Amino acid sequence: MTTLQSFAVTGDTTAQAIANLAHAVGEAPTGAHFVCVFYDAEHEDDAIFDFLRARFERAAILGGTSCNGVMSQNGLAGSRSIGLLVLDDPLGNYGTAATQLHGDAADCAERTLHAALENADCAGELPELIWVYQTPGQEEAVIEGLRRVVGDRCPIIGGSSADNDVGGQWRQMGPDGVIHDGLVVGVLFSSGGIGFAFQGGYEPSGESGIVTRIGYDPVGDSGVVTQSCGRQIISIDGEPAAEVYNRWIGGALEDKLESGGNILANTTMHPVGIDVGKIEGITSYLLIHPDKILADGALSTFASIEEGTRLYSMKGERTRLISRAGKVAAAAAAMLPGGESSLAGGLVVYCGGCMLAVGEEMPRVARAVTENFQGKPFLGCFTFGEQGAILGKNAHGNLMISAVAFGE
Structure with missing residues (x-):
């Protein structure tokens, strides 16, 4: 027992x-x-x-x-x-x-x-x-x-x-x-x-887009690309990822698009999600948290994303x-x-x-x-x-x- x-x-x-x-x-x-x-x-x-x-x-x-x-x-x-x-x-x-x-x-x-x-x-x-x-x-x-x-x-x-x-x-x-x-x-x-x-405790807000370029993860000092996924989203639907994401969440990051930096406090209630299938007819999402705006409008995230993935804008409530x-x-x-x-x-x-x-x-x-x-x-x-x-x-x-x- x-x-x-x-x-x-x-x-x-x-x-x-x-x-x-x-x-x-x-x-x-x-x-x-x-x-x-x-x-x-x-x-x-x-x-x-x-x-x-x-x-x-x-x-x-x-x-x-x-x-x-x-x-x-x-x-x-x-x-x-x-x-x-x-x-x-x-x-x-x-x-x-x-x-x-x-x-x-x-x-x-x-x-x-x-x-x-x-x-x-x-x-x-x-x-x-x-x-x-x-x-x-x-x-x-x-x-x-x-x-x-x-x-x-x-x-x-x-x-x-x-x-x-x-x-x-x-x-x-x-x-x-x-x-x-x-x-x-x-x-x-x-x-x-x-x-x-x-x-996760979030639901889609309606917007979505395809990841068209990511920051690849080289291994060691060679700089050789060894995988097609990473934790930097460079573009969504061909546009700078941070600009697209900012539109999705109602312009909450407008003052940080040029300067960049940490956006954790701004994005906890607005992650992005990946559709992983349905459970009893209800779509389930794997959530990913954007944490920084990088140079050239890229987004840094706390989880890896594959190029070609459709991302969904998500919203949460306490x-x-x-x-x-x-x-x-x-x-x-x-x-x-x-x-x-x-x-x-x-x-x-x-x-x-x-x-x-x-x-x-x-x-x-x-x-x-x-x-x-x-x-x-x-x-x-x-x-x-x-x-x-x-x-x-x-x-x-x-x-x-x-x-x-x-x-x-």
Whole structure:
């Protein structure tokens, strides 16, 4: 039988937060098999890891920094918080492995997945779910490397670690401690089954266009183009991408078209989307967040786009971003082999950009998840990129929500 416990504490110092965490954990099973940890980037990683390794000696550990803390079934823990999800499943198998993403990220991901399978004593087997937590920037390459081993035969769920101000202070935590610019891969073979969902809380605003030129991504110092997608949209329908996008969102970027620069605050409610197919007759979109205007009117984005893709202008509202998290949790629970009545608890990845946009209403997001997870233990992190499976294909997007439900 699978049992879950979730804990979320705060503290002005890391030492104080860990003391509060030790008190909260109390007599939780020390033989836990899988432990997820997410925490405010202001905390000291090594102290957190030392506590976890001493308290849960044999557990597979996975986690890292989360934008302004965590949420759980007890609500929004907020800044300076640390959250744990402790999973005990004597009949299951769990393993994690970590690496720095130096060189070819796809190769790194492939090797790390094999290491995680070995650590789970399941080398060569197909996990029920792969959980990833990584540095932002190479998510598509990581998924490519993982798919070399498993294809789309199992979901790849997770997030890109975050800090509080997009300053690059995000970190990851694996079985051997904290890493920077890295990737942590977890493989889950759950005895109670797993359900999952991956959605966004936005809808089309009506405009769309074809990406006619992108900024290619050279590998190394050769400058040789090795792929036909990238994170710079140079033109849409033959026009400078920033000018087209500015028209789509009603001229909100007019004062930045010449000077360029960061547009994150202006675009959180106005991402672009890619049509990935229909679910029960309703079109689903993978969301992509424009973050900068570059030279010559190009747009920088937080996810890669292929040349020739039709982009749709999307719009969001705070009320939809609040309610969507609960709907994603409910969809994950409904996927459990034993149905939602078998739910033991879960994990939620909620975009950090959405979290900042929702602001003071974030406690309502935590309540929505709690209600749809039937009050069962869950832990939620706030990320700068989200990974999930949508219509049978693993993908990376922005401003998205992922949920994993564990069966008893």
